[in-house]
Amino acid sequence: MLAASAIEIIGGTPLIALDRIYTGPGRIIAKAEFLLPGGSVKDRAAKAILLAAREDGRLKPGMPVVEMTSGNMGAGLAVACAALGHPLVVTMSAGNSPARAKMLEGLGAEVVLIAQVDGSPGQVTGSDVNAAAQAACAIARARDGFYVDQFNAAEGIAAHETTTGPEILAQFGGPVDGWVAAVGTGCTFVGVAKALKRANPGTVCAAVGPLNARPLAGEPVLDARHKLQGIGYGTVPPHWDPSLMDMSVGISDDEAEEWRRTLAHREGLYVGYSAAANVCAAAKLLASGRLTADAVVATVLCDTGLKY
Numbered sequence: 001m002l003a004a005s006a007i008e009i010i011g012g013t014p015l016i017a018l019d020r021i022y023t024g025p026g027r028i029i030a031k032a033e034f035l036l037p038g039g040s041v042k043d044r045a046a047k048a049i050l051l052a053a054r055e056d057g058r059l060k061p062g063m064p065v066v067e068m069t070s071g072n073m074g075a076g077l078a079v080a081c082a083a084l085g086h087p088l089v090v091t092m093s094a095g096n097s098p099a100r101a102k103m104l105e106g107l108g109a110e111v112v113l114i115a116q117v118d119g120s121p122g123q124v125t126g127s128d129v130n131a132a133a134q135a136a137c138a139i140a141r142a143r144d145g146f147y148v149d150q151f152n153a154a155e156g157i158a159a160h161e162t163t164t165g166p167e168i169l170a171q172f173g174g175p176v177d178g179w180v181a182a183v184g185t186g187c188t189f190v191g192v193a194k195a196l197k198r199a200n201p202g203t204v205c206a207a208v209g210p211l212n213a214r215p216l217a218g219e220p221v222l223d224a225r226h227k228l229q230g231i232g233y234g235t236v237p238p239h240w241d242p243s244l245m246d247m248s249v250g251i252s253d254d255e256a257e258e259w260r261r262t263l264a265h266r267e268g269l270y271v272g273y274s275a276a277a278n279v280c281a282a283a284k285l286l287a288s289g290r291l292t293a294d295a296v297v298a299t300v301l302c303d304t305g306l307k308y
């Protein structure tokens, strides 16, 4: 098939059995989202939000697009904006890795770095993200741009409910027993959980967060700083649906480091921290006794390790 643009190759990622890093009981299968053109799972939300806004007239031809990003949403938007002919301005906390700003600039985006409020380099907090979001809002107003607002845009969830979830079911060949995903905006977790629970209401859905910042589990935020960039902002995201979460799994920085290294060495999959946290959490879910010994748990390899 000839793809008409980079937008058309967003979606349809391979589903991989992680049988070398995890040998049982049960099995972990993972969507290779790092293969998408922007290098992460966020390409799906970026595509869905921009296409919907163009369709209903909120985003006019040539209009600037503005968003706050930890890097990945920005890259997805940059891919879509290049293909659709929109200039892109992104604000990003200075705590995110410099590799992200470089990639965004390489894709033609204007990057505005925002000083950290209480985080440190490599460790971005909810306050850091809020500061970047406020700056993005102000820029969108000043430039008459379209503010993407990934935390509140409903199309982000719909993108995963209509693509990622059904892809897992089709590629695996039926319902799965478990679903595990790290939560940033929550679009991936919520959208896929809806699709998987529709196919099998018994699918156990586990939300992944930093060990010491899991408000989704009703726990106080003990330490807002962690290495899982792109997730775990210490707040419950606006369109969170608690009825979809069967359990919450906390992952430490050390665990994410170790699983990231092992995924690269044993599976040949060089991915980021949240992807490693997801796979570690899938193994914990299988070890928890909630599932049978032949259970299959699906997750996502959120982004490439080249961004860190």
Ligand SMILES: Cc1ncc(COP(=O)(O)O)c(C=O)c1O
Pocket: 040, 041, 042, 070, 072, 073, 182, 183, 184, 185, 186, 187, 188, 189, 229, 230, 231, 272, 274, 275, 302, 303
């Ligand atoms: C590296 C990484 N992993 C996971 C996520 C979480 O995705 P979602 O916003 O759909 O919860 C993000 C979101 O930006 C991310 O950048």
